[in-house]
Amino acid sequence: MMIIVFIFGLLTSSISAQLTHGQTRVLYETFDGPSLNTTIWNNGYPWGSYYNHRANTTPRQAKITPDGFLNITAMKERTITLGLMTEYGPIDLDYTSGAINSNGKFCMKNGFIDISLRTPQSGSTWPSVFLVPEDGGQVPMLTVMEVFNSRTRYSYGFKYTNDKNEVEEISFVADNIQTSDGIHRYGLDWGYDQITWYYDDKWVNTQTKSDELRQVDNMCLVISLGVGGKSKETPIAPQDYPSVMSVDLLEIWQPKYDGFYKFQNVQTGLLLEINSATHNWGEQVLQWHDNGGDWQIWHVQYAGHGQYRLIVAHSRLGLDSDNWGTDDGTKLIQWPYHSGNNQLWKIQVVDENTPDIVQLINVHTLTNSDAGKMISVPANDVSAGVQLHLWRDLNSNLQKWKMIRL
Numbered sequence: 001m002m003i004i005v006f007i008f009g010l011l012t013s014s015i016s017a018q019l020t021h022g023q024t025r026v027l028y029e030t031f032d033g034p035s036l037n038t039t040i041w042n043n044g045y046p047w048g049s050y051y052n053h054r055a056n057t058t059p060r061q062a063k064i065t066p067d068g069f070l071n072i073t074a075m076k077e078r079t080i081t082l083g084l085m086t087e088y089g090p091i092d093l094d095y096t097s098g099a100i101n102s103n104g105k106f107c108m109k110n111g112f113i114d115i116s117l118r119t120p121q122s123g124s125t126w127p128s129v130f131l132v133p134e135d136g137g138q139v140p141m142l143t144v145m146e147v148f149n150s151r152t153r154y155s156y157g158f159k160y161t162n163d164k165n166e167v168e169e170i171s172f173v174a175d176n177i178q179t180s181d182g183i184h185r186y187g188l189d190w191g192y193d194q195i196t197w198y199y200d201d202k203w204v205n206t207q208t209k210s211d212e213l214r215q216v217d218n219m220c221l222v223i224s225l226g227v228g229g230k231s232k233e234t235p236i237a238p239q240d241y242p243s244v245m246s247v248d249l250l251e252i253w254q255p256k257y258d259g260f261y262k263f264q265n266v267q268t269g270l271l272l273e274i275n276s277a278t279h280n281w282g283e284q285v286l287q288w289h290d291n292g293g294d295w296q297i298w299h300v301q302y303a304g305h306g307q308y309r310l311i312v313a314h315s316r317l318g319l320d321s322d323n324w325g326t327d328d329g330t331k332l333i334q335w336p337y338h339s340g341n342n343q344l345w346k347i348q349v350v351d352e353n354t355p356d357i358v359q360l361i362n363v364h365t366l367t368n369s370d371a372g373k374m375i376s377v378p379a380n381d382v383s384a385g386v387q388l389h390l391w392r393d394l395n396s397n398l399q400k401w402k403m404i405r406l
């Protein structure tokens, strides 16, 4: 197995308003009980009651408490007489702890997970939250958070199969944080292109992994408190046990849009299309009368981090701002998709009462110009056949599009 490790400092700028952009909340789990909600959760790991650490898990160690927590307690007690060979060496299962998983009950292809929890103080425990494929083993794996040894850092990453058919892992460490002094929030967001991690509402890291994310499909959540394992550098002090991990809240959001759409300009009534239905790289994006062509149909896919990509159905090329332009008047074209920010879009609802009317804001312009620029019909020529361009927000209907789901 190949492991690539990076160390990251945490940035301090907050982007909390952006966290769930373009998504809808589908789960709000407060762990209020009276008992674990078995519509969502199973006990143990998806593959059984133990994994690569020293504790066997039992349902009684993962309890909903009267004060509204999921408290998972690790204790010095043997509940299984099995030795185990793991990636961290031979392990005796001489402790008992808890884990829960959503296998077969709540699994997701992409979206945003935000979980609030407090890790136990003992450095010999190994709390973690991760996702694995439904019914299908341990690769690919998306790690929301895991803490081993020190409580002032946490680790996160992505494990996948590389093009040589080897298991490869990217793994990162966020330093200078506290995980056991109270409840903290850990976020993970992913789509077809990007994985983004957050801590306490702040951006931590984004990785673009378009090829590897193709392996990611129905992913189910695991919340676990291990003993030893990756935390094996810290000697286990029996007086530290029982040791409790507390989970307070879990929110899951999923992309609002996924599938094939037409985009109709609110003022002109014309559709976003590719000139003459060509497959040429660099061909113009126009507005034209609805004629039912595939070159007027857009595949809208969640790229990750609140952004979408728009792939035109006939050529499978991406909607692209010409030459990474950021000025007002930058032309729109189709171009082979490369997951660059000039091909990523925020889909912004203008008024919650008309959720199908949106603005399409180019991501590259959001940080590289004085204002975010959006797909606009030029005000000086609104005729059928005019090439569309980017322009700053004028609150004009020429910049608003009705999304028609097919």
Ligand SMILES: *[C@@H]1O[C@H](CO)[C@@H](O)[C@H](O)[C@H]1NC(C)=O
Residues within 6 Å of the ligand: 027, 033, 037, 038, 039, 040
């Ligand atoms: C259990 O979870 C399901 C799915 O989220 C929810 O509809 C139901 O109300 C929950 N049950 C309780 C007792 O909270």
Ligand SMILES: *[C@@H]1O[C@H](CO)[C@@H](O)[C@H](O)[C@H]1NC(C)=O
Residues within 6 Å of the ligand: 065, 066, 067, 069, 071, 118, 244, 245, 246
């Ligand atoms: C569960 O954990 C919370 C937060 O760590 C703690 O305040 C509470 O006492 C625990 N509840 C029980 C019943 O152990």
